[in-house]
Amino acid sequence: MSDPKSLALFYVADGYRLEKQSWLLSASLAKAHEGDARVRQVAYATAPNRAEMRDITHAIYEVCGVELRTLSAPPKWKKPYPHGNKIVAACDDRGATHSVFLDTDMACTASLAEFMDLAPDTCAAAPEGRPTWGGKNARWTRAYAHFDMEVPKERVKLLRGAKLEYVPYFNAGLVAFPEAKQDDGRRFGEHWLDTALDFDLNCAIANKRPWLDQITLPLTMKRFGYKTRVLDELHNYSLSHRMDYSQTPDAVILHYHRMRFLYQSPQWPDLRDTLVDKMPSAHRDELDAHIKDIESSLDAEDSSAST
Template sequence: MATKRKKSKAFNIVVVAQGGRLQYEAALFAASLRHFDAGFKGRLIVAEPQPGARWGQDPRITSPAVRKLLEEELGAEIVPFESRHFGEAYPYGNKIEALRELPEGEPFVFFDSDTLVTGALSALKIDFDRPAASMRREGTWPEVPLYGPGYGGIWKSLYDKFGLEFESTLDTSQPDEYWRRYLYFNAGWFFGPCGPSFGRRFEEYALAIRDDGPDELACQELDPWLDQVALPLVIHSFGGGRPGPELDGLDGDVTCHWRVMSLLYAREADAVVEALGAVTAPNKVKKVLKEYDPFKRLIFQNKGEKARALFDRAQMPRKEQAIRNRLKRENLWMR
């Protein structure tokens, strides 16, 4: 008798959208999800911050066309959330506070809105009981002071603050006091077994680090790095860690965290550019994305192809700043 193949656990996806650039990025994300993963069965939740004391202006989605595209054409659910602790002063905190509005007890994957889906997310084998996050990162934090403490002392002080074991988080294949030895993620995607419980701990840790950090953080800058400082601690506290090879498709052939559209054209693989073209070809998508001038110029007026022609993907500059500078000289740097 043939055994039934175990199905992957259904999960929800969440991105944040608000007035300005993020609403168009969220629309592009949703369009790419529906184009490349028609079999996705979970909920696509677009979290929308609401007006309040922590916002100087109304942060909600301003484009009726974006709202209609998301809800009526792409099957997204726009879910409001309150900014209790972060808001305009630290908009990266949106990804922390939005999690409380996710369904209790249901697994989730969070993506930054500046992400393009290029394959079937639902085909990935994700172990939601072992949370992880993106490893497409650089050694941006901490900045080790001349007279110390070093990487180990800084990171251990954080684990100690929250009563977390530290040694098992180390990648011992990397040298001592080299940033890659320590658990550090890009917060462009992360997942867990339950949005509200993950969000509560993320919020607790982030606020404690911001408001009452250990002495070892005295010289450290937390803006904009606070979310990426707290995230490894949260993931470790839930029994998670670095993603395994089964998740290589994230930041691989299933998703692309493009960050700035000019950079997508300059440095991403041909398959990503082709995917972007396919996603944005339908008129219902194109007419909405054209509202946003950088998308209009780069995607639909072929400025992106001009940016791409400036670089040889096989011999890209080592530092991103060099790419930015060349794009700016050619008037092709557009967010």
């Protein structure tokens, strides 16, 4: 009999800015998966930042069932690449059949349990909003050629602006994947790291940063034979620079980038209340002050912009 399905939702809360963002993410994930014992959360921080984590963070993690793990040391990138922490975390064995990586500047409004149904050779991600890399100088052709591959014939529709038909290019803020070992005995995270390192160190091509994770995600999938479930924008709904926030759809994941965008969305009051409800009373005053600072600063910013 096959092992029962399980899902690890993981993120990198390394440093105080990401740590603070993870309060809302962990609370919203906990609410969206209440009663589902198959789903658990794992947060990662480097050893120095883990030692400096504040009590309020430990408190909300305990309530939300978040396991805190120390992030492994980074590999020898060509030059420092903090975005690579997600790839390092993806390599960790969380003991689940499936995993979903999430950026900390996200909030969840519905269950992600569907990703436990991904086939052992299938990953899932939503297309990027715009062609931020590879549109000039045949870069995608050269990137695939580095691994002796041709650019895929299939195209995805990018999610912002003109919504171009483009080579497979995904936002790496949410990536779902199986933890099954492939024919070479390695899992997806290890394949992604192998590809990203090789590309970073050995492929002479410009402007890899900060997009190295997103460039190498489709390269990894093709290189190691993974199929791709292309997600719609409701699974990774970017809130940045929208014209009318009153029309924000009921997205599964809101990718807000900056708090001023989330604050304008109709989902913010419920998300704020979820965070307040989850926070232990001993830290409620600190959280209330944090929320007041956010809302008052954004109100002041709006007033200044309107004068």
